[in-house]
Amino acid sequence: MLKKIRCLTGDIFFRIEDSFGKYKLNIDRKIVSILMYHGLETDPGRLVCNYLDITPESCLKEIRFYQRQGYKLISIDELDCLGDRRYNNNAYLIISFDDGFLNTFEHIRNWLKDEKIPVMMAICPELVENNGIFWWDEVRARFQLMKTDTIELEIDNGKPYFTKNDMVKFEEKCERLPHNNLLSLLCQLRNKTDYISEDQIRDSKYYREIMKWDDINLLAEDNLFSIASHSLAHELAINIPEQELKENSIKSRQMIKEKTGYDTKYYVYPSGKCSEKTDEVLSKCGFTHTFSTDASTNYLDSIKIRLNRFRGIGYGSTNLRYYAHKWNKEHKIMSPIS
Structure with a gap:
């Protein structure tokens, strides 16, 4: 009050x-x-x-x-x-x-x-x-639509786990990477969540059409x-x-x-x-x-x-x-x- x-x-x-x-x-x-x-x-x-x-x-x-x-x-x-x-x-x-x-x-x-x-x-x-889809819109949609509570990804010779609540943390990590490493990490995320279709991403509230x-x-x-x-x-x-x-x-x-x-x-x-x-x-x-x-x-x-x-x-x-x-x-x- x-x-x-x-x-x-x-x-x-x-x-x-x-x-x-x-x-x-x-x-x-x-x-x-x-x-x-x-x-x-x-x-x-x-x-x-x-x-x-x-x-x-x-x-x-x-x-x-x-x-x-x-x-x-x-x-x-x-x-x-x-x-x-x-x-x-x-x-x-x-x-x-x-x-x-x-x-x-x-x-x-x-x-x-x-x-x-x-x-x-x-x-x-x-x-x-x-x-195209901006990479951060895709990341947010994939984290939202993940079927699991956590996801393991290989980054900087390590394999950290990310939860759905770590979406912002993951984005910040992506932005600090050299561009080719960012693309590689996105490929990992896509492979681990390949059950999520592009249509689902575009239907997500995180996606914004250009x-x-x-x-x-x-x-x-x-x-x-x-x-x-x-x-x-x-x-x-x-x-x-x-x-x-x-x-x-x-x-x-x-x-x-x-x-x-x-x-x-x-x-x-x-x-x-x-x-x-x-x-x-x-x-x-x-x-x-x-x-x-x-x-x-x-x-x-x-x-x-x-x-x-x-x-x-x-x-x-x-x-x-x-x-x-x-x-x-x-x-x-x-x-x-x-």
Whole structure:
């Protein structure tokens, strides 16, 4: 009860301070902030299963909150023009969606048309081409549908057991592996759970369908829509050899151009995993900007190739006390309710 009272009090304080302009930006250098989203979901059961998904309503409210504080929405294609005299605002906001989930399609289409919100979507062209399944969606579905309570898998010369409750632990282990080792581990998991069909995985609440090329091309008809490479098939840039990164990034860029006509110059790092070396490789492959998941804003006069992005958590009707804390942390200002 005490916790609920504190949250309610924090929400009230936040709304009052917001109405008095407490969170409005007061800066003398141009900044560019990027909000990063994944899926947009209205089904509460699916929201619980996919923690990066938020509701469309809270997403739109979050974008509007940033605008109220002084941010101006721009397309990623305008980034290199911000030094022009006609761009006289000091704070600019770019909206990005990763992975190209189909549950975002109708919302993005409406926002482009009705709300005039520019969107950059990062896609994995090989997965789009093959109607693929992201490996973590498959892992979650297989763990959920396992007939046994535990499963033994060979990893790093050991044979640890994983229970159904170890799904997140297993995912984290997968993400740390070199890409080929990850693929090998997934093969083990598939072999140990070969009684689970692909249809069962796609019917699982953990699975999220991705857009097809026709969907992406419909969105691309709007000039406010931009496309970025999100790697070829969501391989982590730091977990593959340099030559493979080069070949995959070039192929992903070519596929996007062939399928959509959009010659992308943007590379969004899967899981934000990157280094100065990967930036260097991608720059040589024709990418002018890369994007991480480091939660901080970007000073325009300091941008070289890589830009940071905030994870959009959605602006809801409750827990605004935490939202105030997050805003203050990202913008490095103090607040009495943080």
